[in-house]
Amino acid sequence: MMEHIIKLLPELNVAFFETLIMVGIALLFAVIIGLPLGVILFITDRGLFLENKWVKQVVGIIINLIRSVPFIILLVFLLPVTSLLLGTTIGPMAASVSLSVAAIPFYARIVESAAREIDKGVIEAAVAAGASPWMIIRHIVLPEAKPGLITGLTITAISLIGYSAMAGTIGGGGIGDLAIRYGYYRYDDTVMFTTVILLIVIVQLVQYMGDFIAKTVDKK
Amino acid sequence: MIELREITKEYGKKDKIVAVDNVSLRVEKGEIYGIVGYSGAGKSTLLRFINALERPTKGSVHVDGIDLLSLSNKALRKARQSIGMIFQGFYLVASKTVYDNVAFALLAAGVSKKHIEEKVDHLLNVVDLADQKRKYPSQLSGGQKQRVSIARALANDPKVLLCDEATSALDPNTTKSILSLLRNINKKLGITIVIITHEMEVVKEICHRCAVMREGRVVESGTTFDIFSNPKDELTKTFIQNVLEFHLPDSLIDQVQGKLVKLMFLRDLATDSVVSDMLQRFKVKGNILHGKVEYIQETPLGVFIMDVSGEEAEVNQAISYLEKRVNSVEVINDGTHYQALA
Ligand SMILES: Nc1ncnc2c1ncn2[C@@H]1O[C@H](COP(=O)(O)OP(=O)(O)O)[C@@H](O)[C@H]1O
Numbered sequence: 001m002m003e004h005i006i007k008l009l010p011e012l013n014v015a016f017f018e019t020l021i022m023v024g025i026a027l028l029f030a031v032i033i034g035l036p037l038g039v040i041l042f043i044t045d046r047g048l049f050l051e052n053k054w055v056k057q058v059v060g061i062i063i064n065l066i067r068s069v070p071f072i073i074l075l076v077f078l079l080p081v082t083s084l085l086l087g088t089t090i091g092p093m094a095a096s097v098s099l100s101v102a103a104i105p106f107y108a109r110i111v112e113s114a115a116r117e118i119d120k121g122v123i124e125a126a127v128a129a130g131a132s133p134w135m136i137i138r139h140i141v142l143p144e145a146k147p148g149l150i151t152g153l154t155i156t157a158i159s160l161i162g163y164s165a166m167a168g169t170i171g172g173g174g175i176g177d178l179a180i181r182y183g184y185y186r187y188d189d190t191v192m193f194t195t196v197i198l199l200i201v202i203v204q205l206v207q208y209m210g211d212f213i214a215k216t217v218d219k220k
Numbered sequence: 221m222i223e224l225r226e227i228t229k230e231y232g233k234k235d236k237i238v239a240v241d242n243v244s245l246r247v248e249k250g251e252i253y254g255i256v257g258y259s260g261a262g263k264s265t266l267l268r269f270i271n272a273l274e275r276p277t278k279g280s281v282h283v284d285g286i287d288l289l290s291l292s293n294k295a296l297r298k299a300r301q302s303i304g305m306i307f308q309g310f311y312l313v314a315s316k317t318v319y320d321n322v323a324f325a326l327l328a329a330g331v332s333k334k335h336i337e338e339k340v341d342h343l344l345n346v347v348d349l350a351d352q353k354r355k356y357p358s359q360l361s362g363g364q365k366q367r368v369s370i371a372r373a374l375a376n377d378p379k380v381l382l383c384d385e386a387t388s389a390l391d392p393n394t395t396k397s398i399l400s401l402l403r404n405i406n407k408k409l410g411i412t413i414v415i416i417t418h419e420m421e422v423v424k425e426i427c428h429r430c431a432v433m434r435e436g437r438v439v440e441s442g443t444t445f446d447i448f449s450n451p452k453d454e455l456t457k458t459f460i461q462n463v464l465e466f467h468l469p470d471s472l473i474d475q476v477q478g479k480l481v482k483l484m485f486l487r488d489l490a491t492d493s494v495v496s497d498m499l500q501r502f503k504v505k506g507n508i509l510h511g512k513v514e515y516i517q518e519t520p521l522g523v524f525i526m527d528v529s530g531e532e533a534e535v536n537q538a539i540s541y542l543e544k545r546v547n548s549v550e551v552i553n554d555g556t557h558y559q560a561l562a
C-alpha cells in the first residue's frame with residue numbers, strides 16, 4: 001500500500017497545486033470584487049452614511065440571483081463564458097472562473113454581515129467628526145470588521161475546496177478530481193482514502209490558520 | 221453660537237411620532253447649556269440637529285452663523301469638524317489604540333502626519349491620558365474611555381461640543397471628574413457646550429442655563445439658578461426634588477410640636493441671624509430638623525425645615541416675620557396631619 005501511495009505522489013503533487021490555484025484565484029476575486037460589494041451592501045443600508053435604496057437593491061438582487069443557482073449548474077452554465085475568456089474549458093485556470101463567480105457573492109454577503117456587527121454608534125461618531133465616506137470605510141468599517149472578514153475568508157476557502165472537487169470533475173483537475181478518477185471510476189480505495197485524508201488535513205489547516213489570524217487581530 | 225428656529229421632527233409615515241415639536245433654542249457663545257428630560261423626550265434628536273446628524277422636518281439650524289441645512293456634503297463635513305460630539309456609549313474604535321482613535325479625527329480633517337503626532341500628544345495631556353496612549357479601548361475604564369472620546373471630539377479645535385448623556389454610564393465619582401474636565405474645557409478653551417442628560421445633578425454641577433423637555437417640547441428654560449430656586453413647571457419641580465430632596469424620618473415627624481416650615485434662602489446665607497432674630501422677637505421655640513445648602517453655579521441655595529412651636533398667634537406672627545426676611549417660606553404642615561410630608 002505504501003508503494004502504491006509513493007507511486008501516486010507525483011500525481012498527488014500536481015493535483016494539490018491545481019486545487020491550490022483554483023481556490024487561490026477564486027479567493028483573490030472574492031476579496032477584490034466580493035469585499036467591495038459587501039461594503040457597498042452595508043454602507044447603502046438604511047440610516048448609514050451612503051444610504052441608497054436603489055444601489056442596495058440592485059446589488060442585492062444580483063448577488064441573490066447567483067447564489068440561488070446550484071454550483072454544478074453554474075459550472076455548466078459558465079462554460080461558454082470560460083471558453084470565451086480563456087479559450088479553453090479545461091484545467092485549473094478554467095475551473096477558477098466558475099469558482100470565482102460563486103465565491104464573489106458568497107463572500108460579499110459574509111462581508112456585509114461582518115460589517116453589521118459594528119456598533120452603529122462608532123460609525124456615527126466618525127460621521128460626526130466630519131470624516132468622508134472613504135475615510136470611514138478605510139479607517140473604521142474595515143478595521144472593525146477585520147476579525148469577521150478573516151473568519152469569512154476561511155469559510156469561503158473551505159467551501160471553495162469542496163466546490164473545487166466538483167469543478168475538477170468537468171476538467172478542472174485538482175485533488176477532488178483525482179479522488180473521483182481513481183477512487184470512483186477505478187475502485188481504487190487507497191487513492192480515494194489518501195485524497196480524502198489530504199482534503200481533511202487541508203481543511204483543518206485552513207480553519208486553524210484562519211481562527212488563529214482572526215484571534216490575533218481582534219482587539220475587543 | 222447655536223440657533224435652532226421652530227424645529228419639528230416627525231418620524232414614520234402612518235403612525236407619526238413627533239420627536240421634536242416646534243422647538244426654538246439659542247445657545248450663546250462660551251456657555252454651558254443643559255437640556256434635561258426623561259427618556260424619549262426628544263433630547264438626543266434635538267442635540268443631533270446641531271451637527272445635522274439628524275435633519276429636521278421643519279425649521280432651521282445655525283451654528284456659528286452657518287446655516288447647516290443648506291450645506292453641500294463636503295461643506296457639512298468641514299462644518300462638523302468644528303463641532304465635537306461625545307456619547308453615553310463612548311463609541312471608540314475597538315481595533316485602534318487610544319492614540320489612533322484620537323488621530324483619526326485629525327486624519328479625517330486632512331491634517332498632516334507630523335502635526336497629528338504633536339496634536340494627539342497635546343490632547344492626551346489635556347484629558348490626562350498621556351500614559352495610556354498605546355492601550356486599546358477594551359483595556360480602559362469607563363471614565364478613561366470617555367476621556368479618549370473627549371480628546372477625539374476636541375481634536376480639530378471645535379467651537380462647540382455636544383454631549384449626549386456623556387456621564388450616564390459612569391459612577392458618581394467618575395461623573396464628577398468628567399464634569400470638571402468639561403468645565404475646564406469650557407473655561408480655558410472657551411468652547412460652547414451643550415449637554416443633554418436626565419440627571420439634574422449634572423445641570424446643577426456645570427450648566428449656566430438649561431431647558432427642560434417633555435414630549436418633544438421645551439416646557440421651561442432659564443438660568444440654572446432660576447430654574448432651581450423657582451421652578452414653574454411640574455416636571456421641573458420633580459427634577460429639582462431629586463437634588464434638593466429631603467426626607468424626614470417618621471419618628472422625627474411624630475415629635476413635631478408646632479408648625480413645620482420650609483425656608484428657602486437664595487444667594488446669601490443669613491440663616492442664623494434670621495432664625496435667632498425670630499426667636500428673640502417672638503415667644504416661640506424653633507427647632508431645625510433639616511438643613512441643606514446646594515451651590516448652583518457657585519451661588520448658594522439653602523433649604524431648612526423648622527418646627528416652630530408655641531402659642532398659635534405667636535407662631536403665626538413668627539412665620540409672617542420669616543416671610544419678610546427670607547426668600548420663600550412654605551408651611552408644609554400646620555400641626556394637624558403630619559403624614560402629608562413629601
Ligand atoms: N430613527 C428614529 N425612528 C423613529 N423614531 C425615533 C427615531 N429616533 C428617535 N425616535 C423617537 O423619537 C422620540 C425621541 O427620541 P430621543 O430624541 O432619542 O429621546 P431622548 O434622547 O430624550 O431619550 C422617541 O419617542 C423615539 O422613539
Ligand SMILES: [Mg+2]
Nearest residue numbers: 263264265385
Ligand atoms: Mg437620548
